[in-house]
Each structure stands twice: as C-alpha cells, then as structure tokens.
Amino acid sequence: MSVVCSLYVPYNDNMQLIDKLAILADAAKYDASCASSGTDQRDSKNGKGIGSSGGMGICHSYTPDGRCVSLLKILLTNFCIYECSYCVNRASSQVKRARFTVDEVVKLTIEFYKRNYIEGLFLSSGIIKNEDYTMEQISLIAKKLRTEHDFRGYIHLKTIPDASPELLAEAGKYADRLSINVEMPTAQSLQQFAPEKSPLGIKKSMARLKSGIAEAKAHKRQKKTISNQRIKSHIKFAPAGQSTQMIVGADQSNDRIILIQSNQLYNNFKMRRVYYSAFSPIPDASQALPLIAPPLMREHRLYQADWLLRFYGFEVDEITPLNSTSDGMLDLHIDPKLSWAINHREFFPINLNKASLEHILRIPGIGAMSARRIINMRRYSRIRLIDLQKMRVAIKKVKPFIETSDYHPQARLLEKDNLRGYFIPPEQQQLAF
Amino acid sequence: MTGMAEKQLTVQQDFKRWREMARTYLQNAVIPADARWDLGDQLALPFSFEQPKSAAKTNKHQVPAAFIQVAQFLSQHRDHSKWTLLYQMLWRLTHGEPYLLRLSSDPAVRQLHRMNKAVSRDIHKMKAFVRFNSSSHSGEEHFHAWFEPEHLVLEAVAEFFVKRFTAMNWTVCTPGGCAHWNQKQLRLSEGITYAVYQQMTEDDEMNEYWRQYYRHIFNPARLKEAAMKSEMPKKYWKYLPESVLIPKLTQKATLNMTHMLSQPATDPERLRAKSKKLKQQQNAIRSKNQKQAQ
Missing domain, CATH: 1.10.150.320 (Photosystem II 12 kDa extrinsic protein)
Incomplete structure (x- = not known):
C-alpha cells in the first residue's frame, strides 16, 4: 500500500475546507503572476451574474514579501506524478497533500469575490492520472463559474502542456488568460530537472494558444467593422493573452541565455508577459537540486532588462553583449x-x-x-x-x-x-x- | 440604514456650479486674482453680474475637451484651492495659451497633475481595500463596508461597485457619506462615525478563510516588508481583516527560511522505489519525451 494509490482514485476525505486551503495555497505561491489587467470589458449591469473586469488590475492586498494579491491563486490538487526537482509538489516531496472538489473552488472564488478580496481566480494543478484528465478538471471549474454563476471576474488557468487541442480550446472559452510555464531557460535544463516535461510539447501548446488567441482577436475586429450587422456567434479565446514563467538561479544559465529565451517567447508566441521567478527555498527540497537563498536582485535586473527589450527598443546583444567581461550576466549594482x-x-x-x-x-x-x-x-x-x-x-x-x-x-x-x-x-x- | 438623511450627488453638482460661475467670470473678464470661490459648502457668486442673454452666442471661449475632463476629475479633490487653480488654468487657456496642458513643467499643470494623481490613487486604493462584510437580515444577505477616503471619491467608487456587484445589496460608509445599493438604485445618505458602523456589522466567517489564504500565499523566503508597506501603508490596515497577521508573519519569516535551508533534502527516488505504478508511469513519459527530443 503506497501513498501513490490515492493518486489514481478521486480523493475523498474528511479534511476541512480551511485546511485544504492552507495546503493548496502553499502549493501555489511559487507562481509569480498576479496580473488581472488587460482583458475584455465586462460588468454585471444587466443585473445577472457577478463581477466586472477590464482595464487596470487591482491589488486587493500585499503580503509581506511585497507581492500583490489580486487573484485567489490555488492548486486544484498538489498530488502530482511529475518529478520536477525545483517544485514543492513533485511526486517525491513529503509535503501534505490535498485536493479541492470542483464545487469547493467555485464556492471559495465566489465568496471571496463578493467580499472584494480578489479580482478572480488563478487556478493550477498537479498532474493527476494524466494530462487530459487534469486539464478537464481545471476547465470544468472555469466553466461552472462562467455558466452556472455568470461570473464576470478574471480567470487565469494554468494550461497543462500535452493536453489535447480540444481541451485547450475549451479552456480558452472560459479563461481570460492561459499560461504554460517554460520553467527552465534551456531545453537541457528542463530535461535534467523536469524529466516528465517536454520542451517540444510546451512549445507546441504555446503555439496552439497563440493561434487561438489570434483567431479570436481577428474575429472580434471583423465584427467591429461590420457592426451594423449584428453577428451573434462569437469566438472567445483568452482575451488577456498568454504568459509564462522562468525560474532563475536553479540551473547554470546566465542572464544572456535567459533573455534570448524571453525574446524568442515574446516574438514566437506573442507572450503578454514572461515572469522571472527567483529559485526560492521550499519545504522538503530534493537532493537533485540544493537550495539557495533566492537571487532577488538578479530577478529584479532581469525584469528591467525585459522592459528594455519590450518598450525601449533594445536588443539582447546590447544588454548582455556576447564578448564581454561579465560572462553574460547583468550588473547587479546598476540597472x-x-x-x-x-x-x-x-x-x-x-x-x-x-x-x-x-x-x-x-x-x-x-x-x-x-x-x-x-x-x-x-x-x-x-x-x-x-x-x-x-x-x-x-x-x-x-x-x-x-x-x-x-x-x-x-x-x-x-x-x-x-x-x-x-x-x-x-x-x-x-x-x- | 433607514432614517438616514438623503443626500444629493454632490461632486458632479459642485463641478456644474463651478462651470457656470467660471463662465460668468470669464464673460465679465474677471481676472483669476479677483475671482472668489471660497464660500463654504455651496459655491455662489459673491456679487451679481449681468447674465448674458444667450449662452450660446457669447460662449466664444473654446477650451480643449481634455481640460473639461481633468477639471471634472479634480472636483473630487478635498482641497478648496482646486477651484482657484482651475480658473487660473481656464483663464490662461482662453488668453493665448491653448496648449497649456502640454506644458508638463508649468507650475499650474504640475499642481493639477499632482492633485489629480492624489485623487486617482485614492479611488484606486478604495476600490482595492474596501472589504464587504456579509450579514443576513430577515433572510436577505446584505454587505457592509467602511472606508475613510482622503478625497470626495465615494460616488466614483460606488459607481464602480454598482457595475461589479449589481446583484448584491450593499452599503459603503465613510465619515462624509454612505452609498447604498439595493440592486436597483444607488442612494446616498449622510456619513456616520466608525463606532456607529461597528454596531451595524458583525464579523463575517469568510474572513477566517481569507486570513488562512493570506497566511499561506506568503513566501517567507522573499520577505520585503518595505515594498509591502509602500503599496499598502499602515493607514489602510484597519479595513483589512488579514492585517492582524502581518507582524507575526514578518517576524517569523527569516527563521522559517533558515529552517528550510537547513533541512535535509529528500531522495528523488523515494516514491519511485516504493511504487511500481508511479515508476512505470514516469518512465513511460520520460521515454516518450526522449524520443520526441531526438
């Protein structure tokens, strides 16, 4: 009788909701994104449903790490069959496990939203059974929120790479933003530290999201130009686009390699944002990846460099030149x-x-x-x-x-x-x- | 909340009144130094002018639409000097400086930006930090909130909440006024004190869930207390049920991180060695990935 057995059956136990919340928030905090801006304008003025979105995002609180709390950021479950060395939820980790039911997540989201604690939900999950099953469960929550509760707040779904295209399309219908984490700056590092993740599969899914987003946008534009003929059908697909996250400092990649990767992600997949997450100590680390104090200043400089690439007309070669004495690293003392x-x-x-x-x-x-x-x-x-x-x-x-x-x-x-x-x-x- | 005195939408009315007065001053060529606005709560002309017969005919003063917008926005500022500033700018806009708003370093423009920034920050923070407490009265759920904005932004924020929480009954109270929404109409009433507000509300059990979330979404390895305080200054903490946790979380953060760093690491094969099924499943995915990579 191993613990793993519980991975394969729906998880039913008597754990209190408030205890699950602790475990599944702990499991979600290493994702840096909290954005809730830039999606479609929506409100509840017609008296049905709840919520509004569009325009500037709102941070409803800040934790003592200085981070914005905008969304209810949780995992559906932290059971996981993957063995990603950097991750607190990897299969071999001895952290406590829990699993929300679909209705529990829906309830928490609605009740939190009504009290003005949050702008919406950011849902991710460990991989249980297989990729498709996990993706289906995640989508189901978004679907329930949108169709049963007419929820008009923000929904960000973490997309499981390698889930089927039909399931991605379904997720895009209900979510404002979809994201897939590249996790590591290079394919080699990903293979080393996340052997169940496939660099190719990740890029394929990102490309699918890109075309889904572009198609929906083109459709909307077309609708506007012939607005006097009302078209009822409309394609919806992640109006706030896609984003991704890279962990900084877990592998040996220098800043130049990281920025080259970001640049490609922006250019090839029209990412709204690439988030940099300083590799952070986790409870129960893996022997395969020793812990370090998180390189917060490095993370900060990477964000500045990222801005230079996107808004100031700089090239990667200018920010981190190939033949320099800095070994492809940004100066930590000056921007x-x-x-x-x-x-x-x-x-x-x-x-x-x-x-x-x-x-x-x-x-x-x-x-x-x-x-x-x-x-x-x-x-x-x-x-x-x-x-x-x-x-x-x-x-x-x-x-x-x-x-x-x-x-x-x-x-x-x-x-x-x-x-x-x-x-x-x-x-x-x-x-x- | 019955029995409270009704109140009119004040900010918009004030602006309308200022606009009428400013128009009259302008038509009578009253220079900014002579214009008077400081007349208590109600704006009123200090002396009577000859009112032009037809506003349309004499309204030769054109100002950029952007000015009307920023002026209207500024009427939410608490400081009465706003009216003087606006008239000064109006005067210059109509006396040879139509591009005034583009002069970012001009003292009046800077003052306008500064004051408007304070107002929009106030609006933004109020939208963020208002917390609704649920309570049930004769079977119907009602949400209450308390906030002390620095400027006259209750109306703007209430309109935002009307769009967001249309299908809820709620009341937001401030010392300067309360806004009530019954799913159909927005009504304003006189302000109340915090003590009175506290008597109206009870603690909401969801606050405990929210505190639990806040406690666990915090990463102690990234403590940046100053960054948190600059975005969420202490003056807002009284509205936030989670703020009681801050001192303890902050205090214990370094200790928690040191503890994490000193713990022995776990063998990645730990579970694979025990469970054949997991090992098979992982191996299948790994070999598929390796094939893909080749």
Whole structure:
C-alpha cells in the first residue's frame, strides 16, 4: 500500500475546507503572476451574474514579501506524478497533500469575490492520472463559474502542456488568460530537472494558444467593422493573452541565455508577459537540486532588462553583449540601461531639444512616460534642465548624458574612468549579492 | 440604514456650479486674482453680474475637451484651492495659451497633475481595500463596508461597485457619506462615525478563510516588508481583516527560511522505489519525451 494509490482514485476525505486551503495555497505561491489587467470589458449591469473586469488590475492586498494579491491563486490538487526537482509538489516531496472538489473552488472564488478580496481566480494543478484528465478538471471549474454563476471576474488557468487541442480550446472559452510555464531557460535544463516535461510539447501548446488567441482577436475586429450587422456567434479565446514563467538561479544559465529565451517567447508566441521567478527555498527540497537563498536582485535586473527589450527598443546583444567581461550576466549594482550607457558613451550627450524619441528612450533615468512628455512639451517651449527637475526626472542620473538649451555636460564627466562609480554609493560597491 | 438623511450627488453638482460661475467670470473678464470661490459648502457668486442673454452666442471661449475632463476629475479633490487653480488654468487657456496642458513643467499643470494623481490613487486604493462584510437580515444577505477616503471619491467608487456587484445589496460608509445599493438604485445618505458602523456589522466567517489564504500565499523566503508597506501603508490596515497577521508573519519569516535551508533534502527516488505504478508511469513519459527530443 503506497501513498501513490490515492493518486489514481478521486480523493475523498474528511479534511476541512480551511485546511485544504492552507495546503493548496502553499502549493501555489511559487507562481509569480498576479496580473488581472488587460482583458475584455465586462460588468454585471444587466443585473445577472457577478463581477466586472477590464482595464487596470487591482491589488486587493500585499503580503509581506511585497507581492500583490489580486487573484485567489490555488492548486486544484498538489498530488502530482511529475518529478520536477525545483517544485514543492513533485511526486517525491513529503509535503501534505490535498485536493479541492470542483464545487469547493467555485464556492471559495465566489465568496471571496463578493467580499472584494480578489479580482478572480488563478487556478493550477498537479498532474493527476494524466494530462487530459487534469486539464478537464481545471476547465470544468472555469466553466461552472462562467455558466452556472455568470461570473464576470478574471480567470487565469494554468494550461497543462500535452493536453489535447480540444481541451485547450475549451479552456480558452472560459479563461481570460492561459499560461504554460517554460520553467527552465534551456531545453537541457528542463530535461535534467523536469524529466516528465517536454520542451517540444510546451512549445507546441504555446503555439496552439497563440493561434487561438489570434483567431479570436481577428474575429472580434471583423465584427467591429461590420457592426451594423449584428453577428451573434462569437469566438472567445483568452482575451488577456498568454504568459509564462522562468525560474532563475536553479540551473547554470546566465542572464544572456535567459533573455534570448524571453525574446524568442515574446516574438514566437506573442507572450503578454514572461515572469522571472527567483529559485526560492521550499519545504522538503530534493537532493537533485540544493537550495539557495533566492537571487532577488538578479530577478529584479532581469525584469528591467525585459522592459528594455519590450518598450525601449533594445536588443539582447546590447544588454548582455556576447564578448564581454561579465560572462553574460547583468550588473547587479546598476540597472541595465545605465550599464549600457556607460559602455556606449560615444552615443551621448543627447540633445533633448533635437533628439528622436528612440534616442531619448536610451537615456538612463528617463522613462517612457517622461520621454513622451519631453517630446510633447518641446513643440511649445525649449527644454531646460529645470523642466526636467519639475518633471521629477532624477537629475543626478541623467546629467552626464544630456544637453538642454541651458546645460551642457562637462566633458570630463562623460570621460571619467570611473563613471560607474559615480552612480554607486561607496558603501554599496562592496556589496556581494 | 433607514432614517438616514438623503443626500444629493454632490461632486458632479459642485463641478456644474463651478462651470457656470467660471463662465460668468470669464464673460465679465474677471481676472483669476479677483475671482472668489471660497464660500463654504455651496459655491455662489459673491456679487451679481449681468447674465448674458444667450449662452450660446457669447460662449466664444473654446477650451480643449481634455481640460473639461481633468477639471471634472479634480472636483473630487478635498482641497478648496482646486477651484482657484482651475480658473487660473481656464483663464490662461482662453488668453493665448491653448496648449497649456502640454506644458508638463508649468507650475499650474504640475499642481493639477499632482492633485489629480492624489485623487486617482485614492479611488484606486478604495476600490482595492474596501472589504464587504456579509450579514443576513430577515433572510436577505446584505454587505457592509467602511472606508475613510482622503478625497470626495465615494460616488466614483460606488459607481464602480454598482457595475461589479449589481446583484448584491450593499452599503459603503465613510465619515462624509454612505452609498447604498439595493440592486436597483444607488442612494446616498449622510456619513456616520466608525463606532456607529461597528454596531451595524458583525464579523463575517469568510474572513477566517481569507486570513488562512493570506497566511499561506506568503513566501517567507522573499520577505520585503518595505515594498509591502509602500503599496499598502499602515493607514489602510484597519479595513483589512488579514492585517492582524502581518507582524507575526514578518517576524517569523527569516527563521522559517533558515529552517528550510537547513533541512535535509529528500531522495528523488523515494516514491519511485516504493511504487511500481508511479515508476512505470514516469518512465513511460520520460521515454516518450526522449524520443520526441531526438
């Protein structure tokens, strides 16, 4: 009689709901995503159903790890036949196991939502029986919420790679967002640390999601253009798109490899977001993967680099150059944009009254918002240093890199050998991360 | 909640009134320094002007639609200086600076942005941190909430909740007013004190479930107390049933992480060795994956 037997029969026991909630929230907390924004506009104004969505997401609370609590993030069950070394729920782990019934998840979601604790549900699951069975159970909850309770809040479903295309289509009908985690930056690492996961299967499923999302979007656009003829049928498929997550620091991949992977995920599968999750200590670790303190600063720098790729026109080769002394790692002490600028001083100073938006976006300390404001403003008046100050731009940071009508940087500041040192407080230069 | 004095939608009315007054001032060429707005709760013109006969004819002052929008939004700010600021801007917009709103570094524009940002933050935080307590009165479920917004945002937030919680009966009370929804109509009444509110409500058993969730979704290995406090400052904690847990979770976090790091690791073969079925199942998936990779 092994514990595993219970994996194959519906799990029925007398565990209290509140105890299951503890176990299945504990099991879900290593997923970084909490987004609830960017989906279809919906509300309950017609008096039926409950909830609304669309527009800005709302964080209803913050845990002491500084993370936003926006969705009820739980696992349907933490029983799992997979042996992913980094995962608290892997088959060999000795954590307590539990399984919600479909109705229990539905009840928790609705009751939490009514009290304004959450924006919706983020549901994932360990793999039980097989991929299709697990996916079916996850979809069933979303379906019940949407059809029986007319729930109009946000639903994010973790998609089981290798589940059948029909089941993915079903999930997309009810969910706002679908996601499949790549988990590791390379296929080799995935094979090593998650032998039951298939790099190819993951990419195939991501491609399916991409085309499902694109098809539904095209359909919606078409509907708009011929809006005077009301078309009743409409295809629904994950209007908030797909996202994924990569664990940072469990394997040996450097930041360059991670960013190349992200870039491909954005380009090939139209990901809304790639989340980076610093490998975090878990209760009952595996011998196959020793624990470390989570590399939180590294995770933070990767998010900054990710932003540069998506909104600032940078290439991976610029952020983490191939032939550099940094071994493909981001500088932990300064942000990647500043780091790039220090290594490309020939690009500066940039004249704020003349330069293009693309160039202004490259100035350290000037964000996308300020860059647009500068462009807007200079149509009517010349930009002076004091204008930047009033726009709350960090003057000390931008000073070596800009020119305004009343300010030209001292040449020696840009030519300083230790320009990097100018930005790091001396007590921090010693810090080892 | 019966017997409470009825209240009108105040913010929108105030704005309408300001707009009428501003129009009159403008038509009479009253410079911003001479315009008076500080007349208590009700905006009223301090002296009588000759009212133009037809508003349409004399309304030659064009302002960008965006200004009306931001001005309307600003009327939710608590500080009375908003009316003066708005008239100053209106004056400049109609006296040679039609592009004023684009001058991000102009002191008036900055002041407007700053004040509007405070209002939108207040709205956002109220939408986030209002907690509804369920109670049953003669078989019907009713939800109550208490919040102390910094600005006059109750109406805006109530409208948001009407769309979200249309099929619920609820009341949101603040010191400045209460909003009531009975699934059909939104009604406003005078504000109450926190003590009175507390007498109205009972503790909701779901709060215990919510606290349980909060306790377990927190990862002690990632403690970042300052980040949490900057997004959820202490002044909001009194509305949140989960906040009682924060000191203990924070205190024990480092200890929990050290404990996790010091525990012996588990053999990945532990269960495979015991269960033939699991081993077979895993092996089947692994060999399928290996074939796929080749």
